[in-house]
Amino acid sequence: MFEFDHVSFQYKQSSERIIDQLSFQIQPTQHIAIIGANGSGKSTIAKLALSILNPTEGKIKEKPNLKKSIVFQNPDNQFVGVTVEDDIAFGLEYHQIPQYEMKDRIYESLELVDMIDYLQHEVSKLSGGQKQRVALAGALAIQPDLIFLDEVTSMLDPNGRQQFGDILKRLKHRQQMSMIQITHDMEEAKLADLVIVMNDGRKIMEGSPEEIFTRVDELRAVGLTVPYAMRIAHEMGMDTSVYITEDELVNRI
Known part of the structure; x- marks a missing residue:
């Protein structure tokens, strides 16, 4: 449906790649979360996907007449x-x-x-x-067919983030569309089908939320945290090699 095929991007006046050899695919109705610290290249991915920027190398492939939309941070x-x-x-x-x-x-x-x-x-x-x-x-x-959400809750207060998150949960179940959510909020990312972790313009991890969020130390090394239950479990010295939900954390405590 939509694919980044070894896509790289750098500005003409710079020798540094903002995006470096990024490849991923999104399928119909799939929800992907792209996470990373500030400066990791997340928002540039959305600009490339919407043809606001053009790749320096690689190709962006999509099915004919794919309808795309975006919601920006502000x-x-x-x-x-x-x-x-x-x-x-x-x-x-x-x-x-x-x-x-x-x-x-x-x-x-x-x-x-x-x-x-x-x-x-x-x-x-x-x-x-x-x-x-x-x-x-x-x-x-x-x-x-495909909607991009670019740090859409980063300017909201906790109540606003909660309301927006509840809406996204409903949309995921009711709307027949794919979603790429660019975020640094791990509570949002855990709702995705697939999580891609970016660092310095490169994809360093890819997997389900349950797979990604067990890698607590690796995520911390690139300036990221994990969902609340996993963070507390890790700080309490519990085994976090298997993903822990909030309900499971309460039962263990």
Whole structure:
């Protein structure tokens, strides 16, 4: 469906590769989390995937007519309409969605993110979490095959992150689309089907969350942590060679 095939990228004025020989594939309905410390190349992957940047080497392959959308870290960077409805409608017009179909898509996407009551609200007056949910609704309204989430919760407070995470869980089960989530939040990453770990532009690990998050010391060596239950278990000296959930941690304690 979509593939990075030995992709590298560097800016012309630099001799340093931001992305170095990166390969991965995503299949229909698969959820991939790409994690890494700041400067590891995560956001550059999204820009390459959306053709904002072009690879220096390698190829990005995708099926014909693949529909892609993205939600950025700062939702203010992608708003163009005054009201919530106007903003989502603008994206639909850009993708040449027929007028008779637009209203249904706007309503459906806002219901998915629990923002239908804010249809006529001014975007500028929404909270950070509400803005991010509207940005997600706009990305969902075009009914993408593949959606990129680029550090979408990094500017939210804990409550906003929790709400957004709950929405993503629902989307994973209800929407027939693939998702690439770029994040440094391990609680988000553990929801993925596959986790890719980046460091200095290179992929250094790939596997299921259960496989990746048992490698506590290796992750710490590249500036990453692990989900809460694994972190506590490790600090208490428990065996973390097998993935531990919060419920399992409570039982062990």
